[in-house]
Amino acid sequence: MSFAQKARYNFMKDLGAPALMWLRQSQRKKRPRKPNPYLGPPLKCAGRLREIMTRHYYLSRFSKGAKPVAWVTSGAPVELLRVFDFYTIYPENHGALCGAQKKGPEICSEAEKKGYHPDLCSYARIDLGHAFSGKTPAGRLPRPDLLFCANNICQTVLYWYKELSYYWNIPLIIFDTPYNFQDIREKDIEYMVCQFEEMIPELERISGCKYSHDRFMKIIGIARESASTWGRVLATMKHRPAPISIFDAFVHLAPIVSLRGLPIALDYYRILLDELEERVAKGIGAVTNESKRLMWDNIAVWFKLRDWSLLFAERGLNFVAATYTNAWAETIHYLDEMSPFESMARAYSLVVLNNSLNYRLKLMEQMIRDYQVDGLVILSLRSCKPYSVGQYDLRRLLGERLGIKSVVIESDMTDFRAYSEEQTRTRLEAFFEALEV
Amino acid sequence: MRLWRFKGLSMTYFAGIDIGSLTTEVVILDSNADMLSYSINLTGADCNEAVDQALGQALSRAGLSRDQLSFIVATGYGRVTIPFSDKKITEISCHGTSAHHLFPDTETVIDIGGQDSKVIRIDKEGKVLDFTMNDKCAAGTGRFLEVMAGAFRVSLEDFGQLSLKAEREIPISSVCTVFAESEVISLIAQNQAREDIIRGLHSSVVNRIWNMVQTVGVHGAVTMSGGVAKNRGVVVLMEEKLGKPIHIHTEPQIMGALGAALLAKRHFLQEK
Numbered sequence: 001m002s003f004a005q006k007a008r009y010n011f012m013k014d015l016g017a018p019a020l021m022w023l024r025q026s027q028r029k030k031r032p033r034k035p036n037p038y039l040g041p042p043l044k045c046a047g048r049l050r051e052i053m054t055r056h057y058y059l060s061r062f063s064k065g066a067k068p069v070a071w072v073t074s075g076a077p078v079e080l081l082r083v084f085d086f087y088t089i090y091p092e093n094h095g096a097l098c099g100a101q102k103k104g105p106e107i108c109s110e111a112e113k114k115g116y117h118p119d120l121c122s123y124a125r126i127d128l129g130h131a132f133s134g135k136t137p138a139g140r141l142p143r144p145d146l147l148f149c150a151n152n153i154c155q156t157v158l159y160w161y162k163e164l165s166y167y168w169n170i171p172l173i174i175f176d177t178p179y180n181f182q183d184i185r186e187k188d189i190e191y192m193v194c195q196f197e198e199m200i201p202e203l204e205r206i207s208g209c210k211y212s213h214d215r216f217m218k219i220i221g222i223a224r225e226s227a228s229t230w231g232r233v234l235a236t237m238k239h240r241p242a243p244i245s246i247f248d249a250f251v252h253l254a255p256i257v258s259l260r261g262l263p264i265a266l267d268y269y270r271i272l273l274d275e276l277e278e279r280v281a282k283g284i285g286a287v288t289n290e291s292k293r294l295m296w297d298n299i300a301v302w303f304k305l306r307d308w309s310l311l312f313a314e315r316g317l318n319f320v321a322a323t324y325t326n327a328w329a330e331t332i333h334y335l336d337e338m339s340p341f342e343s344m345a346r347a348y349s350l351v352v353l354n355n356s357l358n359y360r361l362k363l364m365e366q367m368i369r370d371y372q373v374d375g376l377v378i379l380s381l382r383s384c385k386p387y388s389v390g391q392y393d394l395r396r397l398l399g400e401r402l403g404i405k406s407v408v409i410e411s412d413m414t415d416f417r418a419y420s421e422e423q424t425r426t427r428l429e430a431f432f433e434a435l436e437v
Numbered sequence: 438m439r440l441w442r443f444k445g446l447s448m449t450y451f452a453g454i455d456i457g458s459l460t461t462e463v464v465i466l467d468s469n470a471d472m473l474s475y476s477i478n479l480t481g482a483d484c485n486e487a488v489d490q491a492l493g494q495a496l497s498r499a500g501l502s503r504d505q506l507s508f509i510v511a512t513g514y515g516r517v518t519i520p521f522s523d524k525k526i527t528e529i530s531c532h533g534t535s536a537h538h539l540f541p542d543t544e545t546v547i548d549i550g551g552q553d554s555k556v557i558r559i560d561k562e563g564k565v566l567d568f569t570m571n572d573k574c575a576a577g578t579g580r581f582l583e584v585m586a587g588a589f590r591v592s593l594e595d596f597g598q599l600s601l602k603a604e605r606e607i608p609i610s611s612v613c614t615v616f617a618e619s620e621v622i623s624l625i626a627q628n629q630a631r632e633d634i635i636r637g638l639h640s641s642v643v644n645r646i647w648n649m650v651q652t653v654g655v656h657g658a659v660t661m662s663g664g665v666a667k668n669r670g671v672v673v674l675m676e677e678k679l680g681k682p683i684h685i686h687t688e689p690q691i692m693g694a695l696g697a698a699l700l701a702k703r704h705f706l707q708e709k
């Protein structure tokens with residue numbers, strides 16, 4: 001790491017980024033948004049979130065050479081990387097950003113031009129497309145020194161990260177989490193702990209930093225606290241009316257995904273939680289007239305977030321639970337300073353997508369009860385096969401057991417070429433008719 | 438059509454308009470839910486023009502004018518484009534309502550339209566419990582049969598009858614309409630009996646729908662709606678699969694509009 005690059009990074013961190021934030025903020029004030037009659041008042045801390053994420057992407061372009069840079073999958077045990085001070089970029093989060101800015105098809109086709117199939121996950125296509133063309137709405141992303149991938153979410157990430165590793169000729173570390181057909185086995189935990197032990201010397205070599213156990217324990221503590229606070233944020237939606245909606249949570253998820261293990265994520269969720277508790281006390285809902293409560297299954301459709309939050313709110317429908325946002329609160333609280341490696345293995349291999357459908361069924365059943373859910377919207381994603389498989393069975397079983405009404409819609413989370421407005425609207429409206437709203 | 442009906446002052450009239458991608462249908466009902474008239478027109482490029490034409494036709498057949506209609510419900514993909522409807526309701530609820538009205542023992546509705554197909558499960562009151570749709574692909578829709586009938590240069594009416602005359606069935610392996618068409622052309626070139634190929638094509642549609650039927654499950658009596666319900670080839674094969682007869686209205690294409698008109702009446706009374 002060169003001194004000049006470090007100095008430039010620190011300068012941008014302390015002066016450049018704050019100046020940019022100030023500039024953006026002052027521009028924004030000039031065009032205040034009209035309040036919407038169906039939606040509650042906007043969250044006060046939304047501005048802070050925007051600032052944190054913009055700063056994260058902005059600073060990333062100065063990180064190269066100043067810090068070791070890693071590209072990481074959303075389900076990877078990033079806490080270990082934090083010990084070595086890696087600047088982490090989450091291609092999936094970047095994919096969501098591209099999706100929200102309606103850039104999915106454009107960047108995906110950069111990968112398709114090179115022969116990657118349109119049936120491949122669009123996060124992978126966006127990331128590869130960005131790697132080949134440099135296209136991104138985030139300005140510029142730093143090229144990684146390390147790729148870090150865990151197969152607890154899907155097998156796609158393995159091949160996707162192997163492609164990047166080959167293309168740039170950079171090291172790839174794979175964390176292999178055996179699938180839990182039933183309860184997790186002690187032998188599997190041992191196997192995962194061995195992998196962590198093997199990773200440490202490699203991470204030391206790539207980053208040029210020494211492993212510090214004290215630092216690791218501290219990071220584990222922060223990550224656990226952040227996940228628990230995020231869990232409490234989500235739990236505020238058990239109240240009627242729910243102070244936020246899942247559409248908000250999809251956006252506020254960014255720090256727990258991308259900045260997990262850093263104090264900034266924890267600080268942010270504490271502010272958010274305070275604000276939500278205040279809303280609960282005052283009876284302020286995310287939807288002005290909450291009449292029915294819904295649950296969402298699968299990743300968000302990033303390019304439809306705004307439209308849909310209105311479409312549902314107009315009918316007094318609020319999404320109060322989602323298996324997706326829950327994933328970061330569900331198991332990370334297992335992290336324990338007393339047994340950091342074992343607990344990390346447990347936390348990361350027990351995530352919803354690494355478990356059987358039966359586990360998911362029970363989880364959904366529990367959430368439907370806890371959050372008093374009246375209806376279920378199931379998104380079948382063209383991209384994400386592990387999330388979408390078995391949804392018809394889950395739907396049937398939940399219907400039989402709980403009598404819950406549901407609808408299946410089809411789309412992709414970023415590539416809107418796989419989305420049809422008319423057809424989705426017909427399905428959703430039929431669902432509204434069944435719910436009598 | 439009861440053009441002779443006495444239209445007293447106390448009578449209220451309701452219209453259901455179903456604007457599909459291929460055709461637009463209108464049904465006019467009186468306050469007893471008796472059908473006074475209906476019309477079927479091609480939608481074409483201009484939705485509003487098609488609606489004006491279809492509605493005008495149905496109204497003149499019923500001897501009514503537009504201002505005599507108390508409540509209008511629009512359904513189908515074009516429902517949002519009609520500015521003057523009192524309510525917009527999805528075709529899923531409409532098909533469920535009309536199937537229940539005509540055949541009260543119905544619990545499963547199979548609707549095969551020009552551009553999409555759906556299977557709807559309703560309860561004993563005609564309320565929708567579940568549904569599944571094929572709206573991504575022409576396979577399993579009327580459009581598939583239309584393209585294939587074109588390849589044989591026979592009319593759609595004859596197409597279904599020819600399927601019934603087959604001695605055996607030549608399976609068509611391609612699901613995709615475009616690929617299936619070239620498969621058919623090569624089978625014709627091999628001098629295979631055309632009835633046998635046609636039976637294979639009908640089976641392909643029925644198999645596709647059958648998968649959807651199984652997703653929703655077969656419950657109670659089955660009613661079929663949509664233009665394809667007029668095709669005996671499809672109906673006979675579907676009945677074989679189901680192991681029971683299917684209810685079909687004499688004009689299955691207007692079931693969406695009929696459901697819309699019935700719901701117009703219901704909403705009018707509720708609002709009153």
Ligand code: SF4
Pocket residue numbers: 092121122123124153154155156157299383384385386387
């Ligand atoms: S396949 Fe699913 S889990 Fe895997 S990267 Fe894509 S969206 Fe994520």
